Amino acid sequence: MTRWNESDATALVQRLCRRELTAEAVLSDCLERIEAREPDVRAWQHLDGEAALAQARILDQGAVRGLLHGLPIGVKDLFDTFDMPTTYGSPIYAGHQPPSDAASVAFCREQGAVVVGKTVTTEFATFTPGKTRNPHRLTHTPGGSSSGSAAAVADHMVPLAFASQTAASVIRPAAFCGIVGYKPSFGRINRSGVKALSDSLDTIGFLARSVEDVALFAAAAGGDRGLLDLDTFNAPRIALCRTHEWPHAGDDTRRAMVLAGERLGQAGVPVRDLQLPLLFSELLRTQKEIMAHELARSLADERLRHAQALSRGLAALLRQGQAISAEQHWGNIQLAYSARAKLSSVFGDVDAMLVPSAIGEAPATLDETGDPVFGRVWTLLGLPCVHLPFTVGATGMPVGLQVVGRYGEDRATLGIARRLLRLLRD
Amino acid sequence: MTRWNESDATALVQRLCRRELTAEAVLSDCLERIEAREPDVRAWQHLDGEAALAQARILDQGAVRGLLHGLPIGVKDLFDTFDMPTTYGSPIYAGHQPPSDAASVAFCREQGAVVVGKTVTTEFATFTPGKTRNPHRLTHTPGGSSSGSAAAVADHMVPLAFASQTAASVIRPAAFCGIVGYKPSFGRINRSGVKALSDSLDTIGFLARSVEDVALFAAAAGGDRGLLDLDTFNAPRIALCRTHEWPHAGDDTRRAMVLAGERLGQAGVPVRDLQLPLLFSELLRTQKEIMAHELARSLADERLRHAQALSRGLAALLRQGQAISAEQHWGNIQLAYSARAKLSSVFGDVDAMLVPSAIGEAPATLDETGDPVFGRVWTLLGLPCVHLPFTVGATGMPVGLQVVGRYGEDRATLGIARRLLRLLRD
Numbered sequence: 001m002t003r004w005n006e007s008d009a010t011a012l013v014q015r016l017c018r019r020e021l022t023a024e025a026v027l028s029d030c031l032e033r034i035e036a037r038e039p040d041v042r043a044w045q046h047l048d049g050e051a052a053l054a055q056a057r058i059l060d061q062g063a064v065r066g067l068l069h070g071l072p073i074g075v076k077d078l079f080d081t082f083d084m085p086t087t088y089g090s091p092i093y094a095g096h097q098p099p100s101d102a103a104s105v106a107f108c109r110e111q112g113a114v115v116v117g118k119t120v121t122t123e124f125a126t127f128t129p130g131k132t133r134n135p136h137r138l139t140h141t142p143g144g145s146s147s148g149s150a151a152a153v154a155d156h157m158v159p160l161a162f163a164s165q166t167a168a169s170v171i172r173p174a175a176f177c178g179i180v181g182y183k184p185s186f187g188r189i190n191r192s193g194v195k196a197l198s199d200s201l202d203t204i205g206f207l208a209r210s211v212e213d214v215a216l217f218a219a220a221a222g223g224d225r226g227l228l229d230l231d232t233f234n235a236p237r238i239a240l241c242r243t244h245e246w247p248h249a250g251d252d253t254r255r256a257m258v259l260a261g262e263r264l265g266q267a268g269v270p271v272r273d274l275q276l277p278l279l280f281s282e283l284l285r286t287q288k289e290i291m292a293h294e295l296a297r298s299l300a301d302e303r304l305r306h307a308q309a310l311s312r313g314l315a316a317l318l319r320q321g322q323a324i325s326a327e328q329h330w331g332n333i334q335l336a337y338s339a340r341a342k343l344s345s346v347f348g349d350v351d352a353m354l355v356p357s358a359i360g361e362a363p364a365t366l367d368e369t370g371d372p373v374f375g376r377v378w379t380l381l382g383l384p385c386v387h388l389p390f391t392v393g394a395t396g397m398p399v400g401l402q403v404v405g406r407y408g409e410d411r412a413t414l415g416i417a418r419r420l421l422r423l424l425r426d
Numbered sequence: 427m428t429r430w431n432e433s434d435a436t437a438l439v440q441r442l443c444r445r446e447l448t449a450e451a452v453l454s455d456c457l458e459r460i461e462a463r464e465p466d467v468r469a470w471q472h473l474d475g476e477a478a479l480a481q482a483r484i485l486d487q488g489a490v491r492g493l494l495h496g497l498p499i500g501v502k503d504l505f506d507t508f509d510m511p512t513t514y515g516s517p518i519y520a521g522h523q524p525p526s527d528a529a530s531v532a533f534c535r536e537q538g539a540v541v542v543g544k545t546v547t548t549e550f551a552t553f554t555p556g557k558t559r560n561p562h563r564l565t566h567t568p569g570g571s572s573s574g575s576a577a578a579v580a581d582h583m584v585p586l587a588f589a590s591q592t593a594a595s596v597i598r599p600a601a602f603c604g605i606v607g608y609k610p611s612f613g614r615i616n617r618s619g620v621k622a623l624s625d626s627l628d629t630i631g632f633l634a635r636s637v638e639d640v641a642l643f644a645a646a647a648g649g650d651r652g653l654l655d656l657d658t659f660n661a662p663r664i665a666l667c668r669t670h671e672w673p674h675a676g677d678d679t680r681r682a683m684v685l686a687g688e689r690l691g692q693a694g695v696p697v698r699d700l701q702l703p704l705l706f707s708e709l710l711r712t713q714k715e716i717m718a719h720e721l722a723r724s725l726a727d728e729r730l731r732h733a734q735a736l737s738r739g740l741a742a743l744l745r746q747g748q749a750i751s752a753e754q755h756w757g758n759i760q761l762a763y764s765a766r767a768k769l770s771s772v773f774g775d776v777d778a779m780l781v782p783s784a785i786g787e788a789p790a791t792l793d794e795t796g797d798p799v800f801g802r803v804w805t806l807l808g809l810p811c812v813h814l815p816f817t818v819g820a821t822g823m824p825v826g827l828q829v830v831g832r833y834g835e836d837r838a839t840l841g842i843a844r845r846l847l848r849l850l851r852d
Contacts, residue, residue: 100728190720192724196618199618226753300618326648326650327652
């Protein structure tokens, strides 16, 4: 018997729209999987199976709604939902009921998605973990901050789940859980109704088990049907880029880079090496300072009225941010602009780079979510990134690389990512 | 007897910090003024004099808190407040109580400000008016969207009030009410907790009765003490710029431009004319399209679940926005970036431009808030703007011009604005 929870969204929605399959049947399999696995995986902050079933039945009885008709989705608990509490991963907001949906969630509901529940986020999407475990090995972190979304998708609880990235919170959990993660170009997906942490960095992202699925999800959430056609990129010019953060890469990531070069070479895809300008070596520090400074401002109310309810790690991060003056911050923003202005010449005639997604396999701990070092610079630069899971590390846990495309070229980046993932997995 | 509600914030706070004056005394005069005038002016969406008095007494008994110690402020009802309902100018949010303060409000409270109440905003800070009237003439609009904040400051109800600008919502109400309005460079003031309308445009701003006061207010709200020193700009290079929107200017604004040239010339300030590149003639349309498109996304939940509670004007604007595709929108964003990249050469060796703030005097109507045509382009470009009230129009209502400075040069822009306002008023 087919387990619908194991199918990709793109395959499911075709059957759902043709009425060969009911939303209720898909959701029932997802809920069964959640029931079986949630005690171990702990992906969900809030779950309302009955409400979701009621919605699914309504969809089954009415007209086909749109791109996500009848698909169950998970929503990171950083996104407001009008019908479910939203905690932002903090006890300060225990039981908080927003009055409205985040815009991206509203877009998905309009397109027929069924919100199953809210997935666990780290505290305000920063570094203090929630309760979620890596479904591949329960003693390992799923990564963060989109911990619950990545675990739920990897564990076949839902085909699609919302994520967001300020440092590496889409790409790292995708890497640790062995799924596809897509962080769009900065500014492409509306952020209204998502808790603001760092205005210059916060980016809504998408987790799924195939590149087609993240593209479908983003097309719905961003009202951008252009992303549905990934077919026109047949001879991409690819570079491997070890980045200025390469000394942080562990053996598994180093092997993945070598493997990618070999497999693409065997497939006849010419691959060159690309070096980033020296200026870009400043961007890791710059991203950390911008994030800390903006966090300390965005969370001013929480810091002033609820200091005792913040984790020690977050309190320390906010103190770091407060120590950065407005003038220093402005200098950092200018440096980021300078680097962005150089991107076109950095890419040259390259369409996309393959770069590390994480240091290596998910760390064997639940006390932290792993190092975001390989995500920070790309978030600061605002470039579209897609994590491709294609190999395993020394202990058998998932490892992959991310494709980084040109600014605003999200469709091309996704098209290239789809092609590369096929070649890398062969 | 001194009426403290008529004093500037900068003068008041010096006395308050020296304990020559109590916060209670200042607030009492403000509340008395509000009580007398509110039935006519209608500046307030929510007012809690008793709670404000309790806060003032606590401040009088404790240590000096900071830059705004004991100053009463008004908060535009687009900004979340943990202790007062926040409607965003829409019946959809009647009675809505946010769980936390907007970051900028929290910063001001930390610096000792007393929030008197929430000021009237137009519907979601767009174009459907609230109940507020122009305090100079009750049959005239105060402008929008920061209608209540501008009216309250102009009418001596409070010395300082928060505003925000997506098209011209700081500068236009400042112009119509004859006060100083400051729209900072895009990105300088944290927007967390302010209802998001257009992510590429939304900018928090400040209304007061002097340039020193808006600078003090912004220094507190933005945690940027650099703005407290406006003294180092002695020989600014100024240009008059009639902009591509000049055909919209009415006689009063045309006279103000001529008058400014004459008065600055008489004061020995060399003033030249500056023409904007042809590319900039596209920016008015570009700003309108970006705003409509982003509004339609930001307000997705309201549009989908509360369509009947939107005004006809806003519903039409959202439909315009929905008709703009993601690709068209991205093209508009790129055009804005191109124009921003040219700004440095546009300014050349000019430190600031004087440009129109509005078509002319406040229109004699309460059915609309006036045309934002002279604000839109500067919001899109992200440049710091300060409205200077220095003359009156044909019927005796306030008229002025705005100073537009270089991107990120807010301190210089405010310093120049202060100097120019003195010269223009002579």
